[in-house]
Amino acid sequence: MGLDENKLKKIEKKLLAVKEEVINCKKCPLYKSRTYPVIGEGNHLAKIFFVGEAPGFWEDKKGRPFCGAAGKILDELLDSAGLKRSEVYISNILKCRPPNNRDPMPEEIEKCSKYIERQIEAIKPEVICCLGRYSMKFLMEKFGFEKELLPISKIHGTIFRHKSKQKSPIIIPFYHPAVAVYNKKMKEILKRDFLALRKFK
Numbered sequence: 001m002g003l004d005e006n007k008l009k010k011i012e013k014k015l016l017a018v019k020e021e022v023i024n025c026k027k028c029p030l031y032k033s034r035t036y037p038v039i040g041e042g043n044h045l046a047k048i049f050f051v052g053e054a055p056g057f058w059e060d061k062k063g064r065p066f067c068g069a070a071g072k073i074l075d076e077l078l079d080s081a082g083l084k085r086s087e088v089y090i091s092n093i094l095k096c097r098p099p100n101n102r103d104p105m106p107e108e109i110e111k112c113s114k115y116i117e118r119q120i121e122a123i124k125p126e127v128i129c130c131l132g133r134y135s136m137k138f139l140m141e142k143f144g145f146e147k148e149l150l151p152i153s154k155i156h157g158t159i160f161r162h163k164s165k166q167k168s169p170i171i172i173p174f175y176h177p178a179v180a181v182y183n184k185k186m187k188e189i190l191k192r193d194f195l196a197l198r199k200f201k
């Protein structure tokens with residue numbers, strides 16, 4: 001077995017373990033109202049890992065991340081940055097849909113984020129793209145940028161990179177694609193911010 005094949009097998013094993021646990025997870029009450037949990041999908045060797053907030057209506061019905069209106073926007077943004085879904089990995093902080101798409105609660109993030117941490121640790125991306133403020137807050141705190149944390153309106157599109165910790169991923173916060181569903185100006189801002197990803201392809 002080649003080196004890459006061996007590496008891929010190890011990654012897949014870790015991701016599969018997460019998947020099996022999520023399918024059976026009852027750590028928070030969201031499992032009761034979900035249709036399907038959304039585990040995540042994409043390239044297991046991805047350099048770029050997108051982390052959204054939580055499944056919405058369609059994601060819950062299909063068990064796939066960003067397959068509704070926000071997903072359409074995400075596809076457009078990826079396309080304008082020259083990226084394909086098949087080259088990146090996409091998941092969320094919460095794996096089960098909050099009723100009526102309400103905001104995630106701190107206890108839910110606390111319990112469920114163990115899964116996204118393990119997915120990141122398995123894939124070891126160079127860049128983590130936070131989609132929305134919940135993802136931004138969790139990931140900037142986790143990767144040591146808590147002092148730089150500001151409202152997303154101030155730091156969207158900023159590339160956070162540790163000078164000393166070479167192996168730590170680069171973190172880039174973005175507005176959540178859902179904000180652009182009915183707002184052209186937001187879509188333009190998102191498109192501009194996404195252009196920064198071209199250099200990480």
Ligand code: URA
Nearest residue numbers: 052053054056065066
């Ligand atoms: N919004 C998210 O944050 N994640 C999805 O998967 C879909 C919509």
Ligand code: SF4
Nearest residue numbers: 025028031095096112
């Ligand atoms: Fe488990 Fe996360 Fe679903 Fe809660 S949201 S039941 S922690 S998988």
